[in-house]
Amino acid sequence: MIAFLEEWLKRRLPLEQLDFKRISEKSVPVHRFSWIYYLGGVTLLAFAVQVITGILLLLYYKPTTLEAHESIQYITRTVPGGLLVRNMHVWSSNAMILCMVLHAFTVLLSRAYRSPRELTWVTGMLSLLVVLGLGFSGYLLPWNNLSVYATMVGTQIVSMSTSFLPGEAARLGEWAASLLLGGQTVGQETLTRFFALHIVILPLILLALVTAHLVLIQMHGISVPISILRGQGEKIENWSGKSQKYMPRFLLKESAVWLMFVAAIAALSVVVPYDLFVPYTLLEPYSPLGSAPAGIKPEWYFWFLFYPFEMLPRTVVILCSLSFFASMLAAPWLLSGIPQLWKARFEDSKFPTYAAIAVGAAVALLTVFGQAIVVAVRGGA
């Protein structure tokens, strides 16, 4: 058993491969899907933009229910360059999630998660969860209608998330929700806690995960899509096609992509402030005596969860999303294990591709056509 574990870990964490002098020798495979190799890097850069603009926002942001809303107004309206800084933070967070999701999807399609890179996939998926947590916690900080009601609903979902478990375990979610809220309702304690989560706790966890992710990539080298490897005919294990040096070739191209990203985000921030997309009533400061305004909706990256909540009983949605996240984490094992049920080899089986397309299509459909699906299912109302 120990020997098995040792072997398993050695294959997944080949520490002897971790020689940073070898970064200069690192190479990136060249084939017709090489563009997918930029997505992870762009996500990483977006994270850097988030850290820098986030620190800048801290210069003026005030995390109290009394002043939070006003301090954001102050940043965007009065401080020179404030509009740029805040909108870069918003736009780049959106871009970060988009790139991360695309990155995960291309990894699924190209089967880059396959042994021995399972842990790279797991660290990536956990990072995605943490990033969604960052999106959720950051949403509360402006303390407007949208943010407070989103947090009410979100924490309520958390508090119900374990209600299907037996006995005392059913209260786990309640406990987690009260830990987040710090009181009976969304209030100052919640704001303080979300602020801490958003600027310290989650970024530190993300940093650790991303570091692990990068170290793993350094150890295992860059994966080649299985379809391309199959085209080689011979051994499917190794890439015998063209490669380019990471330094300076790929890095140069990557920097160019990064540069375009920063320029695009900066331009977007000045020309189309994010708030233009949100109805004004949703951005008004939250008042405990008000009610939820019409048109209330979470950010687009939560729509695949939001629309099902409009259509289905909440326990069903909660159970489905929990199993969805669990199976995404376990995807490398599931996708390679399931074909064996009908004695197919993972490398030859079409199943992992179909499963990836099905997941991607379901999430994309709910995100883009969720509203129409709700109307079709519920008949308008």
Add this chain to the structure above:
Amino acid sequence: MPEDLIERQSRRSVLLFSIAAIGGSIGVFSSLTAAIMSYIGGPNLTAALKGRQLEESKRALESQLELIKLKVERVNSTRIPLAKLSEIEEGAGVTFTDYALQPAVLFKTGERSCIARSAVCTHLGCTVQSNLVDGRIYCPCHQSYFDLAKGVPLSGPATLPLAQEPIEIDGDTVFLVKQQSPIKIGPGQIPMLPL
């Protein structure tokens, strides 16, 4: 093409590429740095701006004071005036905070009758709207509709009724009355919606 030519060409393209990239970087980063420097420096506060800021702080503090008064009132009194009957319009409810410090709405149902309901949506806890939609109570968060008289959900994902709040009408004033056994909420525990 001979090998060395390819090699030379690719070197040249790397060089050109580098120059373009470096030029672009300098452009983008110098303008960003300039913006960030002036951001860090902060605004030049004119007297008018300073005044507006103070006004704003005053307004925020006042609303905070209102909220604290409201909480104190809920702890100390057994009956709280909510609204003047003659001033409530049918269809347009009056939002208030109940004894559990949760949002609630008061609706006029007739010449001298009213009904008050908890405004905490039984689906996922949003605050329902105070304006009736086609005579029904509406939660915009996931489109649930509730019956005004019975509180039961009529359509949408909510499955449980909105609780009724105890009120009494005395002359022209509608009061919220404290019940004998108020809903108990343990410390640090959120009021759970039943499943």
